[in-house]
Amino acid sequence: MSQKTGILYIVGIGPGHEDHMTPAALKAISEADIVIGYITYIKLIRHLISEDKKIVAAGMTEEIERARSAVEESQKGKKVAVISSGDAGVYGMAGLIFEVLREMEWKKGDSPEIKILPGITAINSCASLVGAPLVHDACTISLSDQLTPWPAIEKKIEAAASADFVIGLYNPKSGRRTEQIVIAQKIIGKYRKSNTPVALIKSAYRKRENIIISDLENFLDNAIEMLTTVIIGNSNTFIYEGYMVTPRGYTNKYTWDGEAIKGQKRGVPLKLNEQGKPVGV
Amino acid sequence: MSQKTGILYIVGIGPGHEDHMTPAALKAISEADIVIGYITYIKLIRHLISEDKKIVAAGMTEEIERARSAVEESQKGKKVAVISSGDAGVYGMAGLIFEVLREMEWKKGDSPEIKILPGITAINSCASLVGAPLVHDACTISLSDQLTPWPAIEKKIEAAASADFVIGLYNPKSGRRTEQIVIAQKIIGKYRKSNTPVALIKSAYRKRENIIISDLENFLDNAIEMLTTVIIGNSNTFIYEGYMVTPRGYTNKYTWDGEAIKGQKRGVPLKLNEQGKPVGV
Numbered sequence: 123m124s125q126k127t128g129i130l131y132i133v134g135i136g137p138g139h140e141d142h143m144t145p146a147a148l149k150a151i152s153e154a155d156i157v158i159g160y161i162t163y164i165k166l167i168r169h170l171i172s173e174d175k176k177i178v179a180a181g182m183t184e185e186i187e188r189a190r191s192a193v194e195e196s197q198k199g200k201k202v203a204v205i206s207s208g209d210a211g212v213y214g215m216a217g218l219i220f221e222v223l224r225e226m227e228w229k230k231g232d233s234p235e236i237k238i239l240p241g242i243t244a245i246n247s248c249a250s251l252v253g254a255p256l257v258h259d260a261c262t263i264s265l266s267d268q269l270t271p272w273p274a275i276e277k278k279i280e281a282a283a284s285a286d287f288v289i290g291l292y293n294p295k296s297g298r299r300t301e302q303i304v305i306a307q308k309i310i311g312k313y314r315k316s317n318t319p320v321a322l323i324k325s326a327y328r329k330r331e332n333i334i335i336s337d338l339e340n341f342l343d344n345a346i347e348m349l350t351t352v353i354i355g356n357s358n359t360f361i362y363e364g365y366m367v368t369p370r371g372y373t374n375k376y377t378w379d380g381e382a383i384k385g386q387k388r389g390v391p392l393k394l395n396e397q398g399k400p401v402g403v
Numbered sequence: 404m405s406q407k408t409g410i411l412y413i414v415g416i417g418p419g420h421e422d423h424m425t426p427a428a429l430k431a432i433s434e435a436d437i438v439i440g441y442i443t444y445i446k447l448i449r450h451l452i453s454e455d456k457k458i459v460a461a462g463m464t465e466e467i468e469r470a471r472s473a474v475e476e477s478q479k480g481k482k483v484a485v486i487s488s489g490d491a492g493v494y495g496m497a498g499l500i501f502e503v504l505r506e507m508e509w510k511k512g513d514s515p516e517i518k519i520l521p522g523i524t525a526i527n528s529c530a531s532l533v534g535a536p537l538v539h540d541a542c543t544i545s546l547s548d549q550l551t552p553w554p555a556i557e558k559k560i561e562a563a564a565s566a567d568f569v570i571g572l573y574n575p576k577s578g579r580r581t582e583q584i585v586i587a588q589k590i591i592g593k594y595r596k597s598n599t600p601v602a603l604i605k606s607a608y609r610k611r612e613n614i615i616i617s618d619l620e621n622f623l624d625n626a627i628e629m630l631t632t633v634i635i636g637n638s639n640t641f642i643y644e645g646y647m648v649t650p651r652g653y654t655n656k657y658t659w660d661g662e663a664i665k666g667q668k669r670g671v672p673l674k675l676n677e678q679g680k681p682v683g684v
Binding site for chain 1: 413415417418421422423424425426427430465466467468471490491492493494495497498499500501502503504505506509510511517519520521522523524527528530531532534535536537538539540541542543544545548549550551552553554555558559561562563565566567568579580643644645646648649650651652653654655656657659660661670671672673675679680681
């Protein structure tokens with residue numbers, strides 16, 4: 123191994139528009155000797171990468187090769203930026219890179235030095251385009267069964283639906299894989315009303331951005347693709363003037379003048395009646 | 404109502420350090436006539452707010468007043484930026500603002516115009532400091548029972564634990580509220596091993612940043628505060644060289660040379676044996 127310590131930047135570029143990419147991410151890309159990423163993501167930031175850099179644009183399902191080459195090049199002393207859209211730690215390259223490092227018996231202090239730069243993840247950039255659907259407890263579930271057993275995915279959908287999480291579905295559908303989103307709808311429908319708000323967001327903050335607000339009964343009537351993010355509201359989510367909103371719960375306790383409702387008190391747990399509902403509402 | 408259309412920016416400032424705040428968020432703050440936020444968050448970005456702006460720094464539990472004054476001032480034609488740390492749509496001010504707009508019977512096209520700017524949310528900034536804990540399905544649960552009935556919170560913990568979500572706990576503890584995190588540990592312990600990795604992250608990317616890597620059995624031995632984020636791994640999460648990593652599942656299907664394992668195939672669902680485990684592993 124070279125004596126020179128390389129740096130491996132693991133970079134989340136956010137939704138893909140510069141306005142929503144952090145200064146730290148931009149700086150890492152500008153400092154790197156080599157920029158590695160899935161070809162679609164490389165294209166999104168191509169104009170930010172100067173001519174002197176080496177670019178490795180890899181296809182889908184080539185993640186292992188991409189992670190290995192990133193580790194190997196940076197180990198030799200290069201500065202390498204591996205980019206993922208959104209946050210590299212959310213269904214992104216960060217996990218695989220650590221798995222490769224472990225496989226290679228890399229130790230802390232060895233080359234490369236690891237620097238992880240967070241980015242705005244898809245669920246958050248998508249939510250910002252439709253209102254405020256994530257203001258209460260939420261989860262993300264990928265419907266892709268390429269690497270995860272389908273029964274484990276189904277179990278997650280059932281649990282999330284039954285406990286009233288706002289649900290973000292990633293990779294809802296692909297050319298060959300069309301049934302999973304139908305099953306998801308059925309499972310969630312056991313626990314939530316048919317008029318539960320559902321948002322479909324494609325290519326957030328990109329050229330082909332497309333946003334649809336629908337509901338649990340009807341959302342499958344719309345085009346859904348691999349890169350569509352589906353956000354399904356909880357039992358309190360509502361639509362107002364085209365915005366999808368999940369309340370945090372302030373009206374359980376306060377009037378619009380900011381005073382505590384009779385029977386409730388600022389700074390203490392929400393008081394419940396015998397039916398388990400907030401007192402005074 | 405004034406004829407002049409105001410703008411209400413709902414701004415996520417990320418963890419609080421400029422390196423991780425988006426250009427769009429910075430621009431909104433610089434364009435605003437009035438910046439409104441919880442006093443702690445205002446302090447984080449005080450140096451970014453020019454002298455000519457009005458600053459409204461409100462205390463905790465004054466969210467309704469803050470949201471109302473933001474809507475009212477922007478309705479009159481001002482540019483108002485309401486800031487939340489992380490993403491304003493995640494347990495932040497975005498939901499409440501829409502509730503206030505509805506209460507006031509605001510319509511799309513009325514003043515103010517609403518612009519939501521996403522930020523890096525706590526779970527992502529915290530994750531980036533400990534490795535890659537969120538690379539598979541994850542959820543966030545706030546343990547605060549100030550606005551949410553405690554039984555509903557407990558139900559979420561149980562569901563998330565049983566279905567093997569990576570779990571991010573927000574507001575795990577406060578001065579008066581100390582039992583909830585103990586209950587959460589017990590519930591999760593029914594489903595996960597005692598050595599399941601747990602990360603405690605406080606003040607990510609701020610001056611008093613503090614990171615602890617522990618496990619499900621022992622994490623309560625450490626100081627946990629209101630602003631600590633607790634990340635609990637799933638059944639596959641591991642620690643390597645001090646980093647917490649949740650695998651995406653590549654090794655279920657591929658060798659380290661990137662070839663499909665015998666019995667598996669690139670581009671199709673993961674094949675399972677009769678025990679429901681991936682074939683060939």
